[in-house]
Amino acid sequence: MANNEELFKNIISHSKEYGFIFPSSEIYDGLSAVYDYGQYGALLKNNIREYWWRSMVQLNEHIVGLAAAIFMHPTTWKASGHVEAFSDPLIDNKDSKKRYRADVLIEEHVAKIEAKIDKEVEKAQARFGETFDAGMYRTTNGRVLEYQKRWMK
Numbered sequence: 001m002a003n004n005e006e007l008f009k010n011i012i013s014h015s016k017e018y019g020f021i022f023p024s025s026e027i028y029d030g031l032s033a034v035y036d037y038g039q040y041g042a043l044l045k046n047n048i049r050e051y052w053w054r055s056m057v058q059l060n061e062h063i064v065g066l067a068a069a070i071f072m073h074p075t076t077w078k079a080s081g082h083v084e085a086f087s088d089p090l091i092d093n094k095d096s097k098k099r100y101r102a103d104v105l106i107e108e109h110v111a112k113i114e115a116k117i118d119k120e121v122e123k124a125q126a127r128f129g130e131t132f133d134a135g136m137y138r139t140t141n142g143r144v145l146e147y148q149k150r151w152m153k
Contacts, residue, residue, distance in 0.1 A: 021037060092104065
């Protein structure tokens with residue numbers, strides 16, 4: 001436990017030193033455990049938000065973006081399914097006695113398949129050298145196409 005606390009203090013110290021965060025209201029004695037984003041922290045936060053928006057909204061044809069207030073009439077929450085119908089599908093592993101979110105398991109499975117594809121591409125790159133076209137390989141190689149089929153299922 002002490003190691004985690006020490007690590008956390010080091011991360012906070014480093015983040016403050018390099019302009020990622022500053023104690024909130026610092027000139028008025030601050031607020032305990034509340035931080036404001038510094039110049040680099042604001043950039044990092046915006047980059048992460050933009051990446052998330054691109055990957056979750058723009059690259060998904062079945063999702064549209066919406067910027068709504070957090071405070072909404074309770075009927076809105078009911079209509080959106082967040083009151084009665086909301087659930088995070090969980091899967092219980094009876095052997096390990098652990099519980100997993102289904103979406104996390106899917107993401108991990110996709111990451112494994114992508115890693116296999118990347119490994120195939122790297123092996124081919126090493127074999128063919130400078131003339132190798134990774135894009136072409138990804139769209140024509142049978143093994144890579146088979147991995148992609150599994151990914152799409």
